[in-house]
Amino acid sequence: MGMFYNNAVCDIYIGKSAGAKLLQDIRNAKRNVKIVSPYLSPSLIKELIFLHSKGIDVQLITSDEIEDFYGNDKNINKLIVQKRHVDEKAKQSRDGLVNLSGTLLFAVIGLAVILFPLIFLLENWNFAYGFIAVVLLFFIRDSLVRQIKNKKIYYYTYKQLFPFKVFISSNNGNSLNKTFVHSKIYVIDDEIAYLGSLNFTGKGIKSNHETRIRTADPNAVGRIVEEVNHLFSESNLAERDLQFWGSQLYTEPIN
Missing domain, CATH: 1.10.287 (Helix Hairpins)
Incomplete structure (x- = not known):
């Protein structure tokens, strides 16, 4: 897909703490939050989990090059729920x-x-x-x-805590994807949208020198929402298989 929109009314921010207003808008969401960010931080994933617990619809698009993925506090483990079944x-x-x-x-x-x-x-x-x-x-x-x-008396299945896509990075030599989703897009309540350079990471929100724009222009936000929905549902990009990935992330005692 792809979009171009001219003459949108927006505000611009360049510098550190570019995500302060963004995080405030996310925390004040009333209905839904949509995020596209190839990198994530565990502390900010907790923000999304909290929103989900309050009944806010959360939708996330990220990559398998998630920040801190190989650390002790894995982002994706918080978003994949393991269920044990008995044979x-x-x-x-x-x-x-x-x-x-x-x-x-x-x-x-x-x-x-x-x-x-x-x-x-x-x-x-x-x-x-x-x-x-x-x-x-x-x-x-x-x-x-x-x-x-x-x-073996137990077997396991996995489900998403809330809807998310983890696209396989084009940097992976075995990936069929030729496109790396490098966009950083944030939509709150389908009324406010952010675009810019900052990832949904602690450094991106607070300490990095970043650029971002914020718009509440209804027409612009509507077009951005369409693009995010298309990327989520109709991009046809290769993504991580939830069941296989869950089996790699979690232990699966057999009895």
């Missing part, structure tokens, strides 16, 4: 193995307790052959314990 048939099978394992353990201990007195009190070493059965039962139980540990 009931597998669980019943595992429970049966657990019960059998317990029975075998009782048999191993009980047989050993019986054999020792028989051997030493009756001084009949023929009873020692009974320990062959004890050893066999021990190895059978050991095999069951390994099966129990490897029995």
Whole structure:
């Protein structure tokens, strides 16, 4: 798609703290917030999560080159919700193995307790052959314990906390995308729009020397909203698969 709009009424800001007014408008949103930013900071993701918790519709477009993605406080983990499901048939099978394992353990201990007195009190070493059965039962139980540990009874699915797109960067050698979504666009309540250089990051909002414009021109904002909606729904750019990515981001204990 793409757009050109002439004679929009707007204000311009250049310098540090370019995002102060932007963040204020986002926090004061009444209905919805739309953000396009290839880089994100965890602290600002928390702002979006808070808005979502208040019932504000949030829509986010970003890239897989998210800032701090490889740090301890991963942005994307806050936006992907893991749900654990139980395979009931597998669980019943595992429970049966657990019960059998317990029975075998009782048999191993009980047989050993019986054999020792028989051997030493009756001084009949023929009873020692009974320990062959004890050893066999021990190895059978050991095999069951390994099966129990490897029995998969849980499987996992993932969903988005709120609608977002993570487009695969064209910097990725395996990416089919020829276009890197480098735009920084912010729309609040479909009434206010920001364009400029600042990413939705702590440095972009506060300390970097950035440029931005802010407009409440209804026609201009309407055109910007159309462009963002098109990018979200009809861009046909390759994006991260939610289910696969979730399995890479989260641990998935099998039982």
